[in-house]
Every structure is written in C-alpha cells, then in structure tokens.
C-alpha cells in the first residue's frame with residue numbers, strides 16, 4: 225500500500241479541555257498502520273496537551289502547527305518562531321489559502337517561513353490552490369486545496385484533482401501531493417485511491433474524533 229497522510233486542520237477551534245477530550249476519544253479508535261501517517265494540527269495553545277497524551281500513551285500520532293512565523297527568534301511580539309516548536313511539532317502547514325487571503329501572506333513570506341521551518345527540523349505541508357502557484361525549494365509535501373472546495377461541502381471532482389496533482393508532480397520536485405477541501409468519510413477513498421494523491425488535509429471532518437477516525441478507516 226502507498227503512503228497516505230491524514231492531516232487534521234483544526235483551524236481556530238477548541239479549548240484546552242476539548243483538545244484533551246479529542247485525543248482521549250480518538251486514540252482507541254485508530255489502528256497502527258505504518259503506511260498511514262496521522263497528523264493533528266491544533267491551535268498553538270492546545271498543542272502541548274495533545275503532545276503530552278500522545279507521548280504518555282506511545283501513540284503513533286504526529287503533531288503539526290498550522291502556521292509559523294516568517295521571522296526567527298527575536299523581538300516579534302505575538303509571533304511563534306519555528307524554534308519554539310522544537311520538540312512539540314514535526315510538521316507545519318504553510319501557505320493555507322486562509323493565511324494568504326486574511327493575513328496577506330505573499331510568495332516571499334511563504335519562502336521565508338518554509339526556510340525557517342526546514343532549518344528547525346519541521347516538515348512543511350505547503351498548500352496551493354492551483355498548479356501554477358510557487359512552491360519553495362525543498363518542500364516535499366504539497367496539499368492541493370481548490371478555493372471553491374474548502375469549507376463548502378463541495379469537494380472537487382476527483383478527475384480534476386488527479387490532473388492537477390499530476391501537473392504539480394511534473395512541474396515540481398516534490399514527494400507527495402495531498403488533496404484538501406470538504407473531504408469526509410463518504411468520499412475520502414475517491415481521493416486516496418488516485419494514483420497521484422497520497423492523502424488528505426481535512427478541516428471540518430477532523431474536529432470530531434469519531435468522524436476523523438471513520439474517515440481514516442474509509443480511506
């Protein structure tokens with residue numbers, strides 16, 4: 225079986241207690257599978273409580289951040305430097321369309337974030353909404369997330385996703401392309417079985433432990 229990534233992007237949801245409840249409920253629902261990499265991306269303040277439970281119970285769940293500063297350590301009030309994530313996250317989502325739209329993140333800023341992430345041993349999950357967007361050097365994992373599919377309940381036609389993923393592979397030296405946009409347990413297999421796709425980035429359907437575990441099981 226090919227490698228598949230299942231990434232939970234919680235966006236700006238959950239309290240400390242809700243994050244704790246999620247991992248406690250989610251843990252018994254998943255089965256160890258070396259080909260399935262499960263990555264949870266909570267808001268920054270909820271990462272540690274997830275990490276503590278995962279470590280204590282030796283779970284094969286990884287943690288990712290949803291963003292990282294384009295600055296290094298220093299006088300940048302409110303920013304989370306890549307170095308602050310050492311020992312906490314293994315992955316980081318960079319360039320999500322919501323960051324590009326609401327926080328005006330430019331290609332240049334995203335190159336800087338990618339550079340700092342890699343320099344601090346974080347693996348970037350770099351998001352694009354088309355096959356023409358710039359992907360920084362040394363990015364290995366790319367998530368293709370069409371704008372009209374994110375949070376709309378209207379996932380992109382799998383044939384279109386396969387074509388774009390193939391084109392992304394041709395144009396860029398990357399290892400894995402994931403699909404994101406309104407994926408649920410009902411349609412996850414339409415994407416994970418595509419030859420050029422290696423997993424999914426999930427927003428809404430990742431907030432509930434049963435729903436996310438179900439989605440992984442149906443892949």
Ligand code: PGA
Pocket residue numbers: 233369373374375376377404405406407425426427428429
């Ligand atoms: P969605 O979000 O699954 O709720 O569409 C996906 C994403 O934005 O990463």
